[in-house]
Amino acid sequence: MAMEEGAAKVEDIGTPIKGGEAFFLGRDVISELKARAPFYLSDWSDGNHRKVFAAITYMFFCSIAPAITFAAWLDHKTEREFGVVEVLLSSTLAGGIFAVLGGQPLIIVGVTGPVSIFSITVYEIADTLDLEFLPWMAWISFWSMLMHTTLALTNSCSLISLVTRFSCETFGFLIAIIYIVNAIVDVTTFFKDDTIDAALLQLAITFGSFWLCMKLSSFRNTSIFNTLARDIITDYAVPIAMFIFAAVPFLPKFEDIPIQMLDVPDSFQTTSGRPWLVDWGATPGWACFAAILPGFVLTVLFFFDHNVSSLLSQQNNYNLKKPSAFNYDFMVVGFTILVCGILGIPPTNGLIPQAPLHVRSLAEIEIVEEDGVKTEVWRKVHEQRVSGLGQSLAIGVMLFPLLLKNIIGNIPLAVLDGLFLFLGFASFPGNQFYDRLLLNIQGEDRETQNVYLTVNPPVPRNRIRAFTGVQFSLWSIIFGVTQFPPTAITFPIFIAVLVPLRLYVFPKYFTEEELAALDSEAEVHPSNEEGDEEIPEGSGLDKQKYGLADSKSCAEIQLIAKQNGKHINFDEL
Numbered sequence: 001m002a003m004e005e006g007a008a009k010v011e012d013i014g015t016p017i018k019g020g021e022a023f024f025l026g027r028d029v030i031s032e033l034k035a036r037a038p039f040y041l042s043d044w045s046d047g048n049h050r051k052v053f054a055a056i057t058y059m060f061f062c063s064i065a066p067a068i069t070f071a072a073w074l075d076h077k078t079e080r081e082f083g084v085v086e087v088l089l090s091s092t093l094a095g096g097i098f099a100v101l102g103g104q105p106l107i108i109v110g111v112t113g114p115v116s117i118f119s120i121t122v123y124e125i126a127d128t129l130d131l132e133f134l135p136w137m138a139w140i141s142f143w144s145m146l147m148h149t150t151l152a153l154t155n156s157c158s159l160i161s162l163v164t165r166f167s168c169e170t171f172g173f174l175i176a177i178i179y180i181v182n183a184i185v186d187v188t189t190f191f192k193d194d195t196i197d198a199a200l201l202q203l204a205i206t207f208g209s210f211w212l213c214m215k216l217s218s219f220r221n222t223s224i225f226n227t228l229a230r231d232i233i234t235d236y237a238v239p240i241a242m243f244i245f246a247a248v249p250f251l252p253k254f255e256d257i258p259i260q261m262l263d264v265p266d267s268f269q270t271t272s273g274r275p276w277l278v279d280w281g282a283t284p285g286w287a288c289f290a291a292i293l294p295g296f297v298l299t300v301l302f303f304f305d306h307n308v309s310s311l312l313s314q315q316n317n318y319n320l321k322k323p324s325a326f327n328y329d330f331m332v333v334g335f336t337i338l339v340c341g342i343l344g345i346p347p348t349n350g351l352i353p354q355a356p357l358h359v360r361s362l363a364e365i366e367i368v369e370e371d372g373v374k375t376e377v378w379r380k381v382h383e384q385r386v387s388g389l390g391q392s393l394a395i396g397v398m399l400f401p402l403l404l405k406n407i408i409g410n411i412p413l414a415v416l417d418g419l420f421l422f423l424g425f426a427s428f429p430g431n432q433f434y435d436r437l438l439l440n441i442q443g444e445d446r447e448t449q450n451v452y453l454t455v456n457p458p459v460p461r462n463r464i465r466a467f468t469g470v471q472f473s474l475w476s477i478i479f480g481v482t483q484f485p486p487t488a489i490t491f492p493i494f495i496a497v498l499v500p501l502r503l504y505v506f507p508k509y510f511t512e513e514e515l516a517a518l519d520s521e522a523e524v525h526p527s528n529e530e531g532d533e534e535i536p537e538g539s540g541l542d543k544q545k546y547g548l549a550d551s552k553s554c555a556e557i558q559l560i561a562k563q564n565g566k567h568i569n570f571d572e573l
Contacts, residue, residue, distance in 0.1 A: 103325020141341025
């Protein structure tokens with residue numbers, strides 16, 4: 001299917017400098033604005049569609065549960081400086097600004113796990129330096145806004161194309177383990193702070209909600225009910241599990257057992273009761289300039305995290321018709337950071353997996369069956385601003401005192417710990433770093449058939465172990481950095497260092513073929529009007545092993561492989 005003029009192409013981030021073309025500040029921002037401007041009115045008029053309204057509801061539930069979980073974590077770790085009200089307001093305000101002013105409104109922004117880790121670390125440093133947290137965070141936001149603007153105006157977002165699976169999966173594995181560790185630590189505090197009955201009840205709620213999330217999130221693969229019902233249950237796995245286990249403490253058998261609930265104010269006010277506007281003058285002069293360092297770290301984190309979210313929301317097989325705006329969007333994110341700093345609420349950036357899930361919820365996907373093999377074909381995505389703004393406003397509705405106190409305030413902390421466990425363990429499938437860590441203890445019949453095992457010839461096991469060992473060593477160093485308060489704030493810089501290490505150091509110790517297999521980027525090749533690419537003769541793909549002997553197209557096998565957690569790079573076969 002031919003791409004229309006102006007369609008987004010992920011491989012073209014920024015405008016390449018052509019022969020004789022001079023570099024100037026804001027070149028790509030201006031170019032992106034000119035490209036997006038003709039579509040602005042249609043971004044609103046195209047929002048009148050049933051899939052758009054369905055996407056608002058879907059994304060509300062996808063976003064609210066993690067937001068509340070991070071809010072509970074921040075509330076505890078920052079001693080109520082950031083709490084539920086601050087996180088929900090940040091998601092509403094920044095999400096609304098981005099939906100109205102952003103270049104690519106399909107991206108959903110909110111408070112992420114990495115941002116929570118960063119904010120907690122800044123709080124600990126501020127406490128050590130005897131600084132007021134929120135005024136210093138405001139100065140950090142100011143400097144970070146300037147850096148975001150500078151990177152956008154110097155057309156720097158194209159550098160994100162240098163990031164490979166190696167860096168992304170190391171980062172993803174780091175965040176997943178941090179979630180799991182923090183959930184386990186929280187569970188141990190139940191036995192320190194509460195009665196044994198309360199502790200055991202909270203233990204049961206934690207692991208019960210975790211187990212139900214895991215089961216329901218894979219409900220699509222069962223044979224119960226019809227396809228639509230299975231899809232709905234899978235898509236709403238988290239809110240269903242939260243609702244069921246949030247109700248457990250109110251059962252007659254348990255209602256007399258006091259357990260820890262999410263702490264929220266009785267009215268729309270800050271969690272700590274402070275004024276809404278931050279007092280910038282409370283920060284001493286030296287600390288205003290010292291905030292440049294954490295501002296730089298926040299910029300590095302958002303450069304990596306937001307742009308990856310943006311890339312995942314604009315993949316080529318999504319068949320988007322309206323152009324991207326990577327540099328301009330990064331500048332808008334910088335503006336929202338400053339707004340958040342002024343109000344004393346956490347900064348936001350593009351959410352993973354919510355942003356790509358948003359795109360999928362707006363897609364018209366056709367299942368094409370040929371020779372008994374079903375293939376997903378993305379015919380159209382309803383590209384507009386209404387769903388992004390709508391889900392942000394829906395989150396804001398939860399700030400009304402009646403809903404805040406009676407719904408959000410009645411969620412047990414144990415449920416949120418269960419959600420943390422789920423977010424951690426749900427990050428492992430599809431992560432080849434995790435798959436390679438398991439190779440030494442798995443039987444061959446249980447191994448995930450990733451590219452490094454399916455190429456012809458396959459990568460030798462000792463080379464796989466060497467690559468994985470180096471990656472695990474680097475991950476261990478970064479994890480250690482996050483666990484040591486004086487250095488924890490620098491973890492985004494360590495993540496960023498992985499990129500040049502992979503590009504310039506690894507090729508000295510691993511062959512080009514080994515790196516192509518061990519750090520591959522397998523994609524689902526969408527069907528087109530000219531037909532799918534045929535699987536090359538003599539390729540390393542054992543179709544009998546996959547049970548796909550009658551399948552001939554790359555798209556067919558890539559789709560089924562992806563559904564089974566496998567990744568196949570046909571460019572290397």
